Amino acid sequence: MADKINEMTAVSLGKEIAAGRVSVKEALDSCFEMIEKREDEINAYITLDKDNAYKRAEDIQKKISSGELSSPVAGVPVAIKDNMCTKGLKTTCASRILGNFVPTYTSTAVENLEKAGAVILGKTNMDEFAMGSTTETSAFGVTKNPRDTSRVPGGSSGGSAAAVAADECIFALGSDTGGSIRQPAGYCGVVGMKPTYGTVSRYGLIAYGSSLDQIGPITKNVEDTAAVLEVISSYDKKDSTSLNRKDTAFTSALKEDVKGLKIGIPSDYFGEGLDPEVAAAVRKAADDLKAAGAEVSEFDLSLVEYAIPAYYTIADAEASSNLERFDGIKYGYRAEEYKDLHDLYKTTRSEGFGEEVKRRIMLGSFVLSSGYYDAYYLKALKVKALIKKAFDEAFSKYDLILGPVAPTTAPELGKSLSDPLKMYLGDIYTISVNLSGLPGICLPCGRDSKGLPIGLQLIGDCFKEDILIRTAYTYERMTR
Amino acid sequence: MSKEYETVIGLEVHVELATKTKIFCGCSTAFGGAPNTHTCPVCTGMPGSLPVLNKQVVEYAMAVGLATNCEITRHCKFDRKNYFYPDNPQNYQISQLYLPICRNGHVDIELGRVSVNQKNAGKEAGEIRHKQVRIHEIHMEEDAGKLIHDEWADESLVDYNRSGVPLIEIVSEPDMRSAEEVIAYLETLRQTIQYLGASDCKLQEGSMRADVNLSVREVGSTEFGTRTEMKNLNSFTSITHAIENERERQIDIIESGGKVVQETRRFDDAKGESYAMRSKEDAQDYRYFPDPDLIPVDISDEWIERVKAAQPEFRPAKIERYKEEYGIPDYDIELITQSKRMADIFEESVRLGADAKKVSNWLMVETMRLLKEKNMDADKLVFSPAHLAKLVELVDKKVINNNTAKEVFAQMFEDDTDPVKYVEEHGLKQENDSGAIKEICSAVIEANPKSVEDYKGGKEKAIGFLVGQVMKQAKGKADPGTVNEILKELLS
Numbered sequence: 013m014a015d016k017i018n019e020m021t022a023v024s025l026g027k028e029i030a031a032g033r034v035s036v037k038e039a040l041d042s043c044f045e046m047i048e049k050r051e052d053e054i055n056a057y058i059t060l061d062k063d064n065a066y067k068r069a070e071d072i073q074k075k076i077s078s079g080e081l082s083s084p085v086a087g088v089p090v091a092i093k094d095n096m097c098t099k100g101l102k103t104t105c106a107s108r109i110l111g112n113f114v115p116t117y118t119s120t121a122v123e124n125l126e127k128a129g130a131v132i133l134g135k136t137n138m139d140e141f142a143m144g145s146t147t148e149t150s151a152f153g154v155t156k157n158p159r160d161t162s163r164v165p166g167g168s169s170g171g172s173a174a175a176v177a178a179d180e181c182i183f184a185l186g187s188d189t190g191g192s193i194r195q196p197a198g199y200c201g202v203v204g205m206k207p208t209y210g211t212v213s214r215y216g217l218i219a220y221g222s223s224l225d226q227i228g229p230i231t232k233n234v235e236d237t238a239a240v241l242e243v244i245s246s247y248d249k250k251d252s253t254s255l256n257r258k259d260t261a262f263t264s265a266l267k268e269d270v271k272g273l274k275i276g277i278p279s280d281y282f283g284e285g286l287d288p289e290v291a292a293a294v295r296k297a298a299d300d301l302k303a304a305g306a307e308v309s310e311f312d313l314s315l316v317e318y319a320i321p322a323y324y325t326i327a328d329a330e331a332s333s334n335l336e337r338f339d340g341i342k343y344g345y346r347a348e349e350y351k352d353l354h355d356l357y358k359t360t361r362s363e364g365f366g367e368e369v370k371r372r373i374m375l376g377s378f379v380l381s382s383g384y385y386d387a388y389y390l391k392a393l394k395v396k397a398l399i400k401k402a403f404d405e406a407f408s409k410y411d412l413i414l415g416p417v418a419p420t421t422a423p424e425l426g427k428s429l430s431d432p433l434k435m436y437l438g439d440i441y442t443i444s445v446n447l448s449g450l451p452g453i454c455l456p457c458g459r460d461s462k463g464l465p466i467g468l469q470l471i472g473d474c475f476k477e478d479i480l481i482r483t484a485y486t487y488e489r490m491t492r
Numbered sequence: 493m494s495k496e497y498e499t500v501i502g503l504e505v506h507v508e509l510a511t512k513t514k515i516f517c518g519c520s521t522a523f524g525g526a527p528n529t530h531t532c533p534v535c536t537g538m539p540g541s542l543p544v545l546n547k548q549v550v551e552y553a554m555a556v557g558l559a560t561n562c563e564i565t566r567h568c569k570f571d572r573k574n575y576f577y578p579d580n581p582q583n584y585q586i587s588q589l590y591l592p593i594c595r596n597g598h599v600d601i602e603l604g605r606v607s608v609n610q611k612n613a614g615k616e617a618g619e620i621r622h623k624q625v626r627i628h629e630i631h632m633e634e635d636a637g638k639l640i641h642d643e644w645a646d647e648s649l650v651d652y653n654r655s656g657v658p659l660i661e662i663v664s665e666p667d668m669r670s671a672e673e674v675i676a677y678l679e680t681l682r683q684t685i686q687y688l689g690a691s692d693c694k695l696q697e698g699s700m701r702a703d704v705n706l707s708v709r710e711v712g713s714t715e716f717g718t719r720t721e722m723k724n725l726n727s728f729t730s731i732t733h734a735i736e737n738e739r740e741r742q743i744d745i746i747e748s749g750g751k752v753v754q755e756t757r758r759f760d761d762a763k764g765e766s767y768a769m770r771s772k773e774d775a776q777d778y779r780y781f782p783d784p785d786l787i788p789v790d791i792s793d794e795w796i797e798r799v800k801a802a803q804p805e806f807r808p809a810k811i812e813r814y815k816e817e818y819g820i821p822d823y824d825i826e827l828i829t830q831s832k833r834m835a836d837i838f839e840e841s842v843r844l845g846a847d848a849k850k851v852s853n854w855l856m857v858e859t860m861r862l863l864k865e866k867n868m869d870a871d872k873l874v875f876s877p878a879h880l881a882k883l884v885e886l887v888d889k890k891v892i893n894n895n896t897a898k899e900v901f902a903q904m905f906e907d908d909t910d911p912v913k914y915v916e917e918h919g920l921k922q923e924n925d926s927g928a929i930k931e932i933c934s935a936v937i938e939a940n941p942k943s944v945e946d947y948k949g950g951k952e953k954a955i956g957f958l959v960g961q962v963m964k965q966a967k968g969k970a971d972p973g974t975v976n977e978i979l980k981e982l983l984s
Contacts, residue, residue, distance in 0.1 A: 097539065214542060222784035252545065
């Protein structure tokens with residue numbers, strides 16, 4: 013048992029609570045104490061829900077004591093990314109346009125957590141509408157990386173990753189459209205996983221790129237990732253893209269065994285732009301797994317350079333349509349002065365959205381506009397299909413693909429937004445996973461010379477979370 | 493006018509489907525209801541909500557497609573049509589552009605047939621002509637909410653009860669040449685869809701809406717003229733007026749050397765004229781793309797066969813069969829088959845043994861009268877064929893007379909009361925004891941010497957008064973025919 017409750021993992025805290033050695037209230041106290049201490053500097057949260065959390069803690073405590081609740085996360089404090097609807101609790105997407113928005117319903121993933129007895133501490137900061145890689149596009153200030161507060165935590169789920177890394181919560185939920193769980197997990201030195209598309213319901217997740225968005229856990233270790241993913245996965249009739257999977261007992265994959273596992277390393281992931289220290293750490297991780305019995309070889313994944321344009325075309329096209337509902341009519345921000353209906357829309361949206369969101373809405377609108385649809389959007393869909401085919405071929409030879417999660421470790425604050433194209437290029441290792449609907453996990457594989465965490469990414473074929481969890485778990489135990 | 497012009501018309505018909513719940517959520521489609529009470533996060537466009545397709549919508553769309561000879565698209569998809577308007581909560585409408593569910597169909601329309609109403613107005617039947625109108629496509633989509641403008645408070649309110657009500661849009665080819673053809677086409681569509689139970693197709697209430705695309709060209713020309721699209725047509729009359737009006741307007745423009753502008757026009761029923769809403773230049777770019785929240789709909793052969801097998805006998809086939817089977821006048825057939833519900837009641841009552849003409853009379857006279865009086869549609873009729881057959885039997889066996897039968901029928905019409913029980917409970921059985929009737933007749937003759945005198949003096953009609961008096965004293969429970977006979981006998 014760790015010294016402090018807030019530093020514990022979800023599974024171990026859950027066990028302590030179940031055994032009656034720690035109360036749910038004590039767990040909350042410990043997390044809120046750390047929040048008190050570090051939040052001014054870190055700014056991981058947009059909204060804290062302290063009063064409700066304590067009320068809920070009482071109720072949960074009773075249910076645990078009476079044996080009514082026995083899930084591994086019962087009584088465990090959690091932080092939720094602020095793009096998942098929570099009934100009665102402000103949900104902003106880190107945008108001015110939803111600055112006062114209080115949902116009338118709770119997203120399915122959060123509902124699953126609540127049913128299992130997790131207690132929500134608050135809603136975490138993020139890039140506005142999940143558009144960004146640094147959590148600097150938030151309308152509510154930047155989040156700082158707890159490992160080095162002069163640096164970004166990554167994004168878009170930067171608040172969730174920072175809250176976990178700073179022990180301001182026990183675990184968190186993030187969402188991943190192009191790497192938004194995995195990259196911040198890498199930058200903050202924690203574990204994050206994006207499951208196969210359709211595994212976790214998107215109902216109540218405020219959409220960015222609907223065909224790419226997935227909710228997933230951000231945790232302190234691999235065991236927690238498996239346990240949390242098991243809780244939040246569900247077939248949901250309210251989400252047409254939800255899958256009816258029978259194989260979501262992810263904790264059963266927590267085995268230390270990689271013998272005979274075929275691991276492929278895409279040589280195209282180790283080209284220009286990759287920080288040599290990151291490259292060395294990732295290759296070392298591959299060597300460690302080889303030493304543990306895995307068969308490791310390099311191959312050409314191909315098409316890697318086409319993933320970024322295809323991704324930004326598809327994601328922005330969907331976003332341009334998904335974000336149309338934010339118009340100042342029904343909820344959220346409305347401009348104070350306007351001349352007529354058209355002006356109401358224009359002024360509200362001009363004032364309500366930040367620069368990056370507006371940039372992506374414009375790009376997305378352009379690629380869907382008549383005369384350009386075929387040349388951009390349709391072409392991007394074709395590229396997407398080819399990328400999926402390349403992965404299919406790779407998975408006919410390998411059980412999993414290993415590589416870096418990002419070309420560098422966490423950049424300094426304020427250095428990324430001025431060059432969006434460069435920022436987009438930073439997504440090169442993560443986005444093709446979303447384009448192909450695959451599961452991917454990121455876990456720490458050492459630090460660079462500045463002491464910053466380096467993220468190792470494992471990519472699996474659809475439905476092969478178990479292989480990723482088993483490999484990540486084995487690696488984690490080896491290097492602990 | 494020196495040149496002769498031909499009118500070219502194509503129709504876009506929106507039909508609200510009769511599903512119980514909306515197309516993408518479980519909210520009720522019931523008409524009315526306090527504003528925003530039939531709503532949920534999905535149909536009000538709340539952040540994070542997602543659409544889930546109502547399968548019944550697909551079945552209805554397929555049924556209409558099959559009934560109009562369309563090809564069914566085996567792999568069809570939904571697309572988003574993006575435009576900003578407050579009645580559209582997501583600011584995109586989920587519709588179908590690239591792969592609509594039905595394509596390349598046609599309907600056969602009949603021209604020259606004189607409807608019952610026209611016939612009542614003294615119009616003669618002419619020669620019946622047939623024509624085929626091709627259907628380009630049928631697609632599924634969601635309806636928008638309703639804006640209510642409060643001029644007094646200078647504000648607009650929005651009601652999302654209608655948001656997400658399922659629609660199909662039936663797009664014809666430009667195959668029609670006159671208002672008569674348009675009306676015949678719409679009538680055929682309406683009857684077909686009503687027979688399927690897929691919609692009640694009411695123009696006034698908006699469950700059927702027709703936009704008219706119209707252009708004119710010189711007779712003999714093979715190229716189309718520039719077309720306009722006319723909206724806000726709420727009745728067959730306004731459609732007819734709008735077509736005639738727009739034809740004249742376009743010809744005037746051409747004759748005076750001008751050019752017709754491609755635009756959308758709104759018809760003002762009260763003024764009988766239209767005005768431009770928007771021209772092609774400010775047409776919006778809807779940025780259609782496949783909705784990533786919905787999975788494609790794959791339609792199997794089995795599914796199509798199931799829908800096909802459930803198709804009813806449509807009106808044209810029914811009319812032909814009735815002519816052969818029932819021996820009732822064409823006029824009756826025309827009227828009874830206007831509603832499938834009515835036709836069903838007719839067929840079943842006859843099958844249960846009632847005389848076809850007698851059943852037909854109940855439907856054509858009393859039923860039609862009560863429907864009109866209560867402003868009801870025939871498809872909402874509640875009385876069962878079994879009860880109607882029993883009622884006919886009660887009259888046949890002289891258990892009740894015709895007047896009593898009307899009283900019983902009025903109750904059946906309300907709540908499908910069993911006529912046999914009703915007659916018993918209310919003591920309505922006819923007095924068939926001729927001795928008792930004879931006594932009443934004698935008493936009436938004695939009490940009305942003036943009428944007796946008139947009758948004997950050759951005023952045949954005077955006996956009617958006496959019959960009435962006897963019926964009154966018998967509290968309606970005597971058979972008027974029998975009374976008539978007895979009176980004549982007594983007075984001879």
